[in-house]
Amino acid sequence: MSKQAVFTMKLESELREQFMAEAQAAHRPASQIVRELMRQFVQSQRESREYDAFLQRKVDIARASIRNGDVLTNDKVEAEFAARRMQVTLQE
Secondary structure: OOOOOOOOOOOHHHHHHHHHHHHHHHOOOOHHHHHHHHHHHHHHHHHHHHHHHHHHHHHHHHHHHHOOOOOOOOHHHHHHHHHHHHEEEEEH
């Protein structure tokens, strides 16, 4: 990937000194580390948005299901799983 943009930022001199010292200790250019951090941030934000969209679709599907009456009451769910537990108990 060609590097055609320059990114200028302001930060505290102490933070810059600490960062530069750690980059030097890691034997890596500071710009390489910043690019890596930026890529990680972009990926994290993308994944977060995708997950939020996934959850929203699940909620929308569940709400549509409720509106259509495709639901089970708690009593029906409890009865069904009580029957399943009994069946497993009898098989043992």
